[in-house]
Amino acid sequence: MRKKRIFSAALAAALALTVVPAVQASASSELTNGSVSGDTSITGHVSAGEGIGNVTYVVSIPDKIDFGELVQPDTNSSDPVTRAGTVKAEIVESLPEGYRVAVFVKDAAASESSKDFRIIGQDSTNKGKELIYTITNEASQANLLTGTEYPNGYLVGAFQNTGDTVNLTLALDQNQLYGEYLSNWAGNYKGTLNFYSSVESVGSLN
Amino acid sequence: MNRSKKVNKRILIITGILILGIILLSAAVILYFRQSEERQTDSSAYIDENASDWDSQIDSEEPETGKMLIPGYSSASMKSGETMLKLRVGNPEENSCYLKATVQLEDGTVLFESDLLKPGKGFEEIELNQTLEAGTYQAMVHYQGYSLEENPQELNSMDSAFTLTVTP
Numbered sequence: 095m096r097k098k099r100i101f102s103a104a105l106a107a108a109l110a111l112t113v114v115p116a117v118q119a120s121a122s123s124e125l126t127n128g129s130v131s132g133d134t135s136i137t138g139h140v141s142a143g144e145g146i147g148n149v150t151y152v153v154s155i156p157d158k159i160d161f162g163e164l165v166q167p168d169t170n171s172s173d174p175v176t177r178a179g180t181v182k183a184e185i186v187e188s189l190p191e192g193y194r195v196a197v198f199v200k201d202a203a204a205s206e207s208s209k210d211f212r213i214i215g216q217d218s219t220n221k222g223k224e225l226i227y228t229i230t231n232e233a234s235q236a237n238l239l240t241g242t243e244y245p246n247g248y249l250v251g252a253f254q255n256t257g258d259t260v261n262l263t264l265a266l267d268q269n270q271l272y273g274e275y276l277s278n279w280a281g282n283y284k285g286t287l288n289f290y291s292s293v294e295s296v297g298s299l300n
Numbered sequence: 301m302n303r304s305k306k307v308n309k310r311i312l313i314i315t316g317i318l319i320l321g322i323i324l325l326s327a328a329v330i331l332y333f334r335q336s337e338e339r340q341t342d343s344s345a346y347i348d349e350n351a352s353d354w355d356s357q358i359d360s361e362e363p364e365t366g367k368m369l370i371p372g373y374s375s376a377s378m379k380s381g382e383t384m385l386k387l388r389v390g391n392p393e394e395n396s397c398y399l400k401a402t403v404q405l406e407d408g409t410v411l412f413e414s415d416l417l418k419p420g421k422g423f424e425e426i427e428l429n430q431t432l433e434a435g436t437y438q439a440m441v442h443y444q445g446y447s448l449e450e451n452p453q454e455l456n457s458m459d460s461a462f463t464l465t466v467t468p
Binding site: 146147154286287289290 | 356357366367368369370371372373374375376377385386387388392397425440445447454455456457458459460461462
């Protein structure tokens with residue numbers, strides 16, 4: 095009888111341990127990789143010197159932009175949702191005379207046929223739907239897309255000194271939803287920006 | 301009676317060995333999944349275990365929330381026939397996001413790819429997946445941001461371009 099009890103207790107302990115892994119294992123979710131930027135033909139060359147391979151500047155960019163909950167307007171008039179974004183030369187070191195740290199931006203999903211900045215439907219309910227937004231330089235009030243299109247996007251700023259900053263306004267006009275059948279548009283949207291930085295001669299930038 | 305005792309003893313021993321085997325197997329499975337969870341954030345992105353403590357060596361103020369600090373470079377050089385490149389690739393410790401670094405040529409040829417780098421982690425030099433012939437190349441480090449969540453979400457990205465000189 096005693097042997098039977100020992101056997102039962104040991105078996106119960108073994109079975110308890112076999113349950114634990116099933117509880118601890120967690121499902122993984124898919125993560126899509128970001129798209130890779132394309133070719134560049136506008137480059138600057140800085141003579142090799144001290145600190146080759148070292149970090150020579152640090153730029154800060156917005157990590158993401160969230161336009162929040164969008165609302166269908168009642169009238170066919172502009173109804174923008176705006177967000178602020180900042181691109182800043184956190185540190186610039188050893189920049190040769192006549193050169194700048196140029197920062198460009200483009201929509202990660204931009205193509206030859208569409209350069210617009212946009213957020214794209216992520217759910218089955220809004221698959222294929224896109225909402226376009228604009229990026230404006232706060233200081234000049236210029237829409238970035240009206241500027242020169244460089245191979246790696248539109249010029250955000252050419253930074254010379256530590257602390258140089260460009261403030262941007264991102265605006266999504268909810269008027270795009272006016273008159274639309276909302277059940278075809280409801281759901282989550284997502285878009286990403288691809289920034290590009292390089293040391294460029296002032297003469298190569300408009 | 302003796303035979304019955306012997307049989308019982310044999311059954312007891314076999315049962316004991318089986319139970320011990322189950323316990324050891326379970327422990328191994330638990331250990332495997334624990335290590336797997338620590339390393340894995342989702343099915344297609346991993347924390348880079350090869351990265352070490354990394355300092356951008358440039359003092360910068362802690363950024364406001366909602367920003368990513370991205371390192372930039374002017375140039376890098378290496379010798380043809382070698383695969384080690386002295387290029388300080390890493391995620392500034394001031395960041396509150398992962399960065400995944402991909403070093404590539406302007407034609408899209410990928411030379412090096414990291415897994416997710418935690419803030420304050422990176423490499424002093426990297427090992428390319430191929431050698432390059434002598435010459436001057438336009439290259440970039442593609443830094444892709446990911447949120448620091450259990451299942452990291454894709455954030456914005458930045459390409460830091462530089463000139464890569466390969467000497468004979």
